[in-house]
Amino acid sequence: NAGVTQTPKFQVLKTGQSMTLQCAQDMNHEYMSWYRQDPGMGLRLIHYSVGAGITDQGEVPNGYNVSRSTTEDFPLRLLSAAPSQTSVYFCASSPTGLEKQFFGPGTRLTVL
Amino acid sequence: KQEVTQIPAALSVPEGENLVLNCSFTDSAIYNLQWFRQDPGKGLTSLLLIQSSQREQTSGRLNASLDKSSGRSTLYIAASQPGDSATYLCAVDLYGGATNKLIFGTGTLLAVQP
Numbered sequence: 641n642a643g644v645t646q647t648p649k650f651q652v653l654k655t656g657q658s659m660t661l662q663c664a665q666d667m668n669h670e671y672m673s674w675y676r677q678d679p680g681m682g683l684r685l686i687h688y689s690v691g692a693g694i695t696d697q698g699e700v701p702n703g704y705n706v707s708r709s710t711t712e713d714f715p716l717r718l719l720s721a722a723p724s725q726t727s728v729y730f731c732a733s734s735p736t737g738l739e740k741q742f743f744g745p746g747t748r749l750t751v752l
Numbered sequence: 753k754q755e756v757t758q759i760p761a762a763l764s765v766p767e768g769e770n771l772v773l774n775c776s777f778t779d780s781a782i783y784n785l786q787w788f789r790q791d792p793g794k795g796l797t798s799l800l801l802i803q804s805s806q807r808e809q810t811s812g813r814l815n816a817s818l819d820k821s822s823g824r825s826t827l828y829i830a831a832s833q834p835g836d837s838a839t840y841l842c843a844v845d846l847y848g849g850a851t852n853k854l855i856f857g858t859g860t861l862l863a864v865q866p
Contacts (some may be wrong), residue, residue: 644795673853682756682841683796683856698853716825728794729798735845738784743795 641666646731652750653721661716663731669712671734672714673698676708676727684731689714690737698732704708721751754779754846758857765832766865773827773860775842780820785853787816787827788841796841800827832864 649733665672671690675698685698689708702730705717713731718725728748732741754764765771775785782819788796800816800818802825808817825842833857839861844856 665807675856680858683843685853688853708854712817732796737845740798740801741796742790742798745795746793 643667644731644733644742646729646747647689647746648747650748651744653718653750654752655721657721657722658717659721661718661729661731663714663716663734663744665731665735666711666712667713667735667740667742668711669733669742670711671703671741672708673732674704674716675730675732676700677730677733677746678682678727686716686729714723717747723751726751739740754844754855756842756844756857758827758840758842758860760860761858762861762863762866764863767832767834769864770803770828770830771862773829773840773862775821775825775827775845777825779796779846780823781821782844782846784845785816785818785825786843786845787814787825788843790839790841790859791825792838799840819861829862832862834864834866837864839847 658670670691674686675683677683687706688694731744734741757776786801787799790796802809802818813830818825839859841859843856
């Protein structure tokens with residue numbers, strides 16, 4: 641199993657540009673989440689999904705959209721990038737909401 | 753609002769020493785608590801998960817304890833090695849199986865000196 645994969649690993653955007661961060665898992669996990677990690681702030685939940693077709697907001701959802709059309713994929717969309725979205729983004733998955741979460745390697749995003 | 757605190761923010765110890773990392777949380781109504789390890793530039797690896805009904809979990813040289821009433825958890829690392837150098841994060845689950853929400857602490861950066 642590849643586990644949780646994220647692409648790209650690095651990305652530089654200009655303010656106002658849009659892009660999609662990709663996340664995929666091959667473990668047939670129902671639960672998937674997106675976090676951002678900022679210095680001194682820890683990891684904060686952006687959006688999460690408890691199954692295909694079901695998504696909900698986390699702590700810091702503004703400026704981000706998600707969808708979950710398949711069990712395997714959970715893309716994160718930035719519609720109009722802002723410098724405040726400069727961060728490291730992690731995708732995670734787990735079989736249920738009560739088990740260990742498996743994290744991807746992260747995407748380091750810089751918005752100029 | 754649930755807040756998770758980890759003290760100290762950084763710790764340096766000589767190889768072979770036993771050490772304890774601390775995690776405290778303000779709301780004792782948690783479903784479980786996880787300890788993670790993060791290596792520089794990498795993702796997180798879950799080390800131990802303690803359910804709210806449990807007092808401790810062990811894996812190899814790692815032992816995590818949970819005291820819900822006092823809002824505290826500790827991660828004990830026995831006979832530390834340079835390979836243990838990493839950032840250690842704790843996270844609490846407030847919502848159980850209905851969601852996938854975790855509240856993270858800001859971590860303790862551990863350096864084990866050879």
